[in-house]
Amino acid sequence: MPAPRWWRAWGQPQAPSELSEWPGLSLATGKHQHKWQLSGPQGARAEVYFTPRMVTTDMLALCEAAVAGIGVVQLPLLMARDRLAAGELVVVLDEWQPRREVIHAVFASRRGLLPSVRALVDFLSEEYQRMEED
Numbered sequence: 001m002p003a004p005r006w007w008r009a010w011g012q013p014q015a016p017s018e019l020s021e022w023p024g025l026s027l028a029t030g031k032h033q034h035k036w037q038l039s040g041p042q043g044a045r046a047e048v049y050f051t052p053r054m055v056t057t058d059m060l061a062l063c064e065a066a067v068a069g070i071g072v073v074q075l076p077l078l079m080a081r082d083r084l085a086a087g088e089l090v091v092v093l094d095e096w097q098p099r100r101e102v103i104h105a106v107f108a109s110r111r112g113l114l115p116s117v118r119a120l121v122d123f124l125s126e127e128y129q130r131m132e133e134d
Contacts, residue, residue: 002072004090016046016096023071025062026052036074037099046096063089074098078127103128 002010002022013019016038026034034055036048053071056062059079066073067088083089105121107113113121 002090002092003067003069004087005069006072007090013093016040016048016093019048019072019092020050022050023053024050025054025065025071025073026050027059027062028055028057038093038096039099040093040096045099 006022010022013022016036019036024034024036034050034052036050038046038048040046054062054065059075062073063075063079063083065071066075067083072092080089084091103124105117105124107117
Protein backbone atom coordinates (compact mmCIF):
# COMPACT_ATOMS: atom_id res chain seq x y z
CA MET A 1 0.00 0.00 0.00
CA PRO A 2 1.54 3.29 -1.03
CA ALA A 3 0.32 6.85 -0.67
CA PRO A 4 -1.81 7.89 -3.70
CA ARG A 5 0.99 10.10 -5.09
CA TRP A 6 2.94 6.91 -5.97
CA TRP A 7 0.69 6.37 -9.00
CA ARG A 8 2.00 9.59 -10.56
CA ALA A 9 5.64 8.69 -9.96
CA TRP A 10 5.59 4.92 -10.54
CA GLY A 11 2.40 4.16 -12.46
CA GLN A 12 -0.01 1.31 -11.80
CA PRO A 13 1.80 -2.05 -11.64
CA GLN A 14 0.34 -4.81 -13.78
CA ALA A 15 2.08 -7.75 -12.09
CA PRO A 16 3.60 -8.49 -8.67
CA SER A 17 7.10 -8.71 -10.17
CA GLU A 18 6.97 -4.97 -10.92
CA LEU A 19 6.81 -4.23 -7.19
CA SER A 20 10.41 -5.38 -6.76
CA GLU A 21 11.47 -2.11 -8.39
CA TRP A 22 9.43 0.04 -6.00
CA PRO A 23 10.93 1.40 -2.75
CA GLY A 24 9.64 -1.02 -0.13
CA LEU A 25 9.12 -0.65 3.60
CA SER A 26 9.77 -3.80 5.60
CA LEU A 27 9.18 -5.29 9.00
CA ALA A 28 12.43 -6.45 10.61
CA THR A 29 12.22 -10.23 10.86
CA GLY A 30 15.81 -11.18 11.53
CA LYS A 31 16.15 -12.46 7.98
CA HIS A 32 18.25 -10.62 5.45
CA GLN A 33 15.85 -11.20 2.58
CA HIS A 34 12.83 -8.97 2.35
CA LYS A 35 9.85 -10.26 0.42
CA TRP A 36 6.12 -10.03 0.06
CA GLN A 37 4.27 -13.31 -0.39
CA LEU A 38 1.10 -12.92 -2.42
CA SER A 39 -1.84 -15.07 -3.49
CA GLY A 40 -3.58 -14.14 -6.71
CA PRO A 41 -6.26 -15.12 -9.15
CA GLN A 42 -6.98 -18.83 -9.62
CA GLY A 43 -4.59 -19.85 -6.86
CA ALA A 44 -1.54 -18.12 -8.34
CA ARG A 45 1.29 -17.36 -5.93
CA ALA A 46 4.10 -14.83 -6.13
CA GLU A 47 7.09 -13.86 -4.02
CA VAL A 48 8.35 -10.32 -4.52
CA TYR A 49 11.90 -9.75 -3.29
CA PHE A 50 12.88 -6.14 -2.71
CA THR A 51 15.56 -3.93 -1.18
CA PRO A 52 13.83 -1.97 1.57
CA ARG A 53 14.14 1.77 1.91
CA MET A 54 13.20 1.40 5.59
CA VAL A 55 13.26 -1.54 8.04
CA THR A 56 11.74 -1.40 11.51
CA THR A 57 10.09 -3.58 14.14
CA ASP A 58 7.22 -1.07 14.45
CA MET A 59 4.28 -1.68 12.10
CA LEU A 60 2.74 1.66 13.01
CA ALA A 61 5.96 3.38 11.87
CA LEU A 62 5.73 1.47 8.57
CA CYS A 63 2.17 2.68 8.09
CA GLU A 64 3.15 6.29 8.83
CA ALA A 65 6.13 6.04 6.47
CA ALA A 66 3.88 4.81 3.66
CA VAL A 67 1.42 7.66 4.28
CA ALA A 68 4.37 10.09 4.18
CA GLY A 69 5.30 8.74 0.74
CA ILE A 70 8.54 7.02 1.72
CA GLY A 71 7.63 3.73 0.08
CA VAL A 72 5.22 0.83 -0.36
CA VAL A 73 4.26 -1.42 2.54
CA GLN A 74 2.31 -4.61 3.12
CA LEU A 75 0.13 -4.16 6.22
CA PRO A 76 -2.68 -6.07 7.90
CA LEU A 77 -6.03 -4.66 6.81
CA LEU A 78 -6.92 -4.11 10.46
CA MET A 79 -4.06 -1.62 10.69
CA ALA A 80 -4.57 0.08 7.32
CA ARG A 81 -8.37 0.20 7.09
CA ASP A 82 -8.80 3.79 8.35
CA ARG A 83 -5.93 5.09 6.18
CA LEU A 84 -7.45 3.40 3.12
CA ALA A 85 -10.89 4.85 3.87
CA ALA A 86 -9.36 8.33 4.24
CA GLY A 87 -7.56 8.01 0.90
CA GLU A 88 -4.14 8.26 2.54
CA LEU A 89 -3.15 4.79 1.28
CA VAL A 90 -4.25 2.86 -1.79
CA VAL A 91 -4.28 -0.85 -2.57
CA VAL A 92 -1.84 -2.05 -5.22
CA LEU A 93 -2.79 -5.02 -7.42
CA ASP A 94 -6.24 -5.45 -5.92
CA GLU A 95 -6.57 -9.02 -7.24
CA TRP A 96 -3.45 -10.06 -5.31
CA GLN A 97 -3.62 -10.46 -1.53
CA PRO A 98 -0.99 -11.10 1.13
CA ARG A 99 -0.80 -14.81 1.83
CA ARG A 100 -2.82 -15.67 4.86
CA GLU A 101 -0.81 -16.37 7.93
CA VAL A 102 -1.86 -18.40 10.92
CA ILE A 103 -1.83 -16.42 14.13
CA HIS A 104 -1.28 -18.17 17.44
CA ALA A 105 -1.92 -16.88 20.95
CA VAL A 106 0.63 -18.28 23.40
CA PHE A 107 0.22 -17.89 27.14
CA ALA A 108 1.23 -19.62 30.36
CA SER A 109 -1.27 -22.28 31.34
CA ARG A 110 -0.19 -22.94 34.92
CA ARG A 111 -2.41 -20.27 36.38
CA GLY A 112 -5.15 -20.56 33.84
CA LEU A 113 -6.17 -17.92 31.38
CA LEU A 114 -6.31 -14.47 32.97
CA PRO A 115 -9.51 -12.53 32.17
CA SER A 116 -7.52 -9.74 30.53
CA VAL A 117 -5.75 -12.22 28.24
CA ARG A 118 -9.06 -13.93 27.42
CA ALA A 119 -10.56 -10.53 26.55
CA LEU A 120 -7.64 -9.73 24.24
CA VAL A 121 -7.79 -13.11 22.49
CA ASP A 122 -11.57 -12.77 22.04
CA PHE A 123 -11.24 -9.23 20.68
CA LEU A 124 -8.53 -10.19 18.18
CA SER A 125 -10.47 -13.25 17.08
CA GLU A 126 -13.63 -11.18 16.50
CA GLU A 127 -11.71 -8.49 14.59
CA TYR A 128 -10.04 -10.99 12.28
CA GLN A 129 -13.35 -12.75 11.65
CA ARG A 130 -14.95 -9.39 10.83
CA MET A 131 -12.11 -8.63 8.42
CA GLU A 132 -12.69 -11.96 6.68
CA GLU A 133 -16.33 -10.99 6.12
CA ASP A 134 -15.52 -7.51 4.71
